[in-house]
Amino acid sequence: MAIATTLEERRAIAETVRKLMADENGEKRVRAVMETQDGIDRPLWSRLAEMGIAGLLVPSRFGGAGLGPVELELIAEETGAALACTPFLSSSVLTAGLLVASQDEAACARLLPGIAAGTTIATAALTAERGSWKPEDVAVAAQETDGAAVLTGTASYVTHAGSADVLLVVATTPDGPALFEVAPRNPGITIAALPTFDRTLRLDRITFNRVPATRIGKAGWPAMEAALRLTLVARAGEQAGGARRIFDMTVEYARTRIQFGRPIGGFQAIKHMAAELLLEAESATSAARDAALQLALEEAGAGEAIDLAAFACADAFAKIAATAIQMHGGIAFTWEHPAHLYLRRARAYSYLFGSSDLYRERFLTKISAQPHNVSAAP
Incomplete structure (x- = not known):
């Protein structure tokens, strides 16, 4: 990786996001979004997408800004200060990061442009009930036969699963953990909202019952x-x-x-x-x-x-x-x-x-x- 921006450019980016948060994401707005079903401030997310924030980490060839961790952290400071209710972490960081790291060009070309534009909300399921992010604790298993896969198991603490258009799942295979894509509305999927102490955050438990899945890339853990x-x-x-x-x-x-x-x-x-x-x-x-x-x-x-x-x-x-x-x-x-x-x-x-x-x-x-x-x- 490299730092793609100058110090002055990074300051300008942070100031632009800070001003947007001050203008459009006051306390009253946060409280209103807290009471909605999906907990997403969609007008704010659209504005962030227009600024390139939704595609911050997405390579430019897929419609993103192609920036890196330094710019990411500065923008996160501003969204965190404002308690922004958006799928920034789940869609633009975790899921986009998984797709880029998978090196699956076909999957990236199909999924990343929508994520970068903010029109696709994506999330990823990795965590077991105990909340650990360790490969040995992955609680979803993949059964692969003749190039087809089905997933069975449970993933917990998945952000914005109920609103996701794209759902990536980490599942165990004989070769170790692997990344799969499933249709979020598949009838074999059960999504249950979890109670949260922070009402600006939406977390779900997903149960997979022999859900058809497509493997993304060959990269492992x-x-x-x-x-x-x-x-x-x-x-x-x-x-x-x-x-x-x-x-x-x-x-x-x-x-x-x-x-x-x-x-x-x-x-x-x-x-x-x-x-x-x-x-x-x-x-x-x-x-x-x-x-x-x-x-x-x-x-x-x-x-x-x-x-x-x-x-x-x-x-x-x-x-x-x-x-x-x-x-x-x-x-x-x-x-x-x-x-x-x-x-x-x-x-x-x-x-x-x-x-x-x-x-x-x-x-x-x-x-x-x-x-x-x-x-x-x-």
Whole structure:
């Protein structure tokens, strides 16, 4: 990979998305979309598609922008800060990433143009009931005979499955995990909505009962891992953006809320809490951007950087959102105040596409296996 844009261009892209979110995705809009059946702000998604965001990672020969992780992370910061209710992660990042990594030119030519245009909503089913994103935990099996395949099993925590026009499924085969495409409306598929703490997010459980499927490419788990890396970079960006937004909201409240004749931000305890949260917010942004940069430059430590960002950004967002409610006081415990929307997003994203504990364990395992140069002091 390479960084296809200059710093000035990336700043302009981020500013354009930030302005769109401010103009068309305010809190009132988010709350309205939360109450819809599919939870997708389709007018906003159309506007993002017009800007090229839906096809951000799609190669230009398939109608996309052909950009990479660095641009992806910056845009994710803006969508995360605004709690945007779109299929960005599932369609434009995870599914598009799987298709590109599959190196199946025919499938890419057939599916990616619609994803890039925003007219096709796509999603992918990888996760088992326990929520793990490990190849050994894939709970859908493929039975292949004479070039035809049928899928049986269950995938959980699939984003926007009920709205998907394209559904990719990771299933086990004698050769290991493989990628398949199925028709989302096949009668052998049962989609059940799962309850979510974050009402801006839609998750489904999909049961496959001998569903006909078409294999996509010949690449195995490494291709799926490549798509997951991009997805984790985007998730970290959204978490960093959300963390910064709720932090800024809290600091502004501390400046204007008068108690005992002075702004509460003037009290030492509040100052210390705010300083600690600022450190968390800045650290999350640094971790997310570093992961994106290392992935774009194909650095040897990119895997460790992404795992670090996956749990560090999740932990920081959850801590900032929870502390923000305490700093706001009683008003933040009401449904009408937006603070709880960020807490809900923070908690849900801590498990989406794999838990913080999973990536913390992976990170520690990787760095523990590395040689360490330790010498006695002279």
